[in-house]
Amino acid sequence: MAISFFSHQWQSLQALFFILDYVLASYIRARPSYGDGADFWCLESSAPCSTYAAYFAQELDFLDLRNIANLFRTSLQEIARASNLVSEDTRLFPGQLLPVPITCGCTMNHYFANITYDIKLGDTYYTISTTVFESLTNFTAVEQMNPFLEPKNLHTGEEVVFPLFCKCPSKAESENGTEYFISYVWQPKDSIWSVSAMFNVSAPAIIDENKLNGYTDISSAVIPPLMIPVSDWSDVTRSEGFRPKIMQDKLLPGVSGYLGKPIMYDADVIMRATMNLNEHRRVVGSVYRATIDGKLLAIKKTKEDIAKELKISGRSSLSVAENP
Ligand SMILES: *[C@@H]1O[C@H](CO)[C@@H](O)[C@H](O)[C@H]1NC(C)=O
Ligand SMILES: *[C@@H]1O[C@H](CO)[C@@H](O)[C@H](O)[C@H]1NC(C)=O
Ligand SMILES: *[C@@H]1O[C@H](CO)[C@@H](O)[C@H](O)[C@H]1NC(C)=O
Numbered sequence: 001m002a003i004s005f006f007s008h009q010w011q012s013l014q015a016l017f018f019i020l021d022y023v024l025a026s027y028i029r030a031r032p033s034y035g036d037g038a039d040f041w042c043l044e045s046s047a048p049c050s051t052y053a054a055y056f057a058q059e060l061d062f063l064d065l066r067n068i069a070n071l072f073r074t075s076l077q078e079i080a081r082a083s084n085l086v087s088e089d090t091r092l093f094p095g096q097l098l099p100v101p102i103t104c105g106c107t108m109n110h111y112f113a114n115i116t117y118d119i120k121l122g123d124t125y126y127t128i129s130t131t132v133f134e135s136l137t138n139f140t141a142v143e144q145m146n147p148f149l150e151p152k153n154l155h156t157g158e159e160v161v162f163p164l165f166c167k168c169p170s171k172a173e174s175e176n177g178t179e180y181f182i183s184y185v186w187q188p189k190d191s192i193w194s195v196s197a198m199f200n201v202s203a204p205a206i207i208d209e210n211k212l213n214g215y216t217d218i219s220s221a222v223i224p225p226l227m228i229p230v231s232d233w234s235d236v237t238r239s240e241g242f243r244p245k246i247m248q249d250k251l252l253p254g255v256s257g258y259l260g261k262p263i264m265y266d267a268d269v270i271m272r273a274t275m276n277l278n279e280h281r282r283v284v285g286s287v288y289r290a291t292i293d294g295k296l297l298a299i300k301k302t303k304e305d306i307a308k309e310l311k312i313s314g315r316s317s318l319s320v321a322e323n324p
């Protein structure tokens with residue numbers, strides 16, 4: 001009798017477990033199939049860190065390194081150095097990706113990089129977040145960060161803090177080799193593989209960090225910027241994403257400064273490749289088109305002895321920008 005009672009009890013217990021299990025499973029399934037992006041949680045006591053936001057150079061104002069530096073309130077030198085640009089006057093190309101140095105800190109238990117922006121006529125939190133800051137922040141985060149401002153009544157010249165999503169490695173993550181998290185906004189043309197190649201960071205590491213498991217179509221999902229875990233900065237600066245670019249086969253007029261590091265060639269190699277700086281090889285100003293070792297290059301004749309500037313001796317005084 002007793003045995004039968006127990007077994008009855010056991011059955012209902014099983015049923016209960018089954019129901020619980022079922023409810024739990026459907027609860028999990030009812031959640032969107034994607035995660036909520038990286039975990040930005042922090043303690044107010046967490047120390048701030050220096051890190052990077054990946055920013056696409058864009059028309060009209062932000063093809064100029066100086067303007068980008070002003071926007072992010074960083075120095076021209078710092079931004080040029082982070083991007084491996086030799087000249088601070090480098091004209092950028094639309095869509096060129098730059099690692100912009102930012103300081104990431106903890107506000108209200110959420111990692112953010114505070115960027116102060118001066119409101120201009122017609123600006124709204126939404127337009128500035130999505131256009132100028134390329135969705136590295138969102139308007140609700142801006143509202144929360146500026147509780148004393150009236151979003152519908154902004155005045156020209158008013159200072160607004162735009163909190164960019166960012167993240168500092170925890171102690172465990174640092175010990176695991178993560179040096180930085182780069183903030184990167186998913187683009188419609190991206191795939192997890194292209195992003196992995198762009199930063200030279202393994203796809204599983206990006207998927208893990210951003211809880212992208214189960215994502216099939218990230219582009220349709222609303223997620224905060226991806227946090228790209230980087231263990232070796234030099235891998236990133238050499239990676240596909242940050243390699244300085246010249247638009248394919250279209251050398252823009254007004255190419256100034258150097259795109260990336262100049263490569264030095266002996267003068268006679270350059271003279272041969274440009275047919276003694278032949279007029280037919282001239283693109284614009286003192287920029288010539290040349291093919292050396294099968295690579296299409298833009299050659300810029302410099303007035304100063306750039307070799308001296310670069311502390312290289314015995315080479316020509318011509319600098320070369322590579323067209324990848
Ligand atoms: C960011 O700005 C907000 C608003 O001005 C401020 O309360 C917060 O302390 C700042 N956070 C950091 C880490 O500086
Ligand atoms: C903006 O970011 C905050 C913080 O992660 C998030 O809670 C909120 O849903 C986001 N808002 C929009 C409109 O994406
Ligand atoms: C550290 O790395 C190991 C092995 O790669 C991994 O299993 C672990 O989850 C990592 N821990 C953190 C905190 O990232």
Ligand SMILES: *[C@@H]1O[C@H](CO)[C@@H](O)[C@H](O)[C@H]1NC(C)=O
Nearest residue numbers: 196197199200201202203235
């Ligand atoms: C990073 O770059 C190195 C050298 O180019 C390459 O061998 C490696 O496969 C790359 N790693 C990833 C994850 O893309």
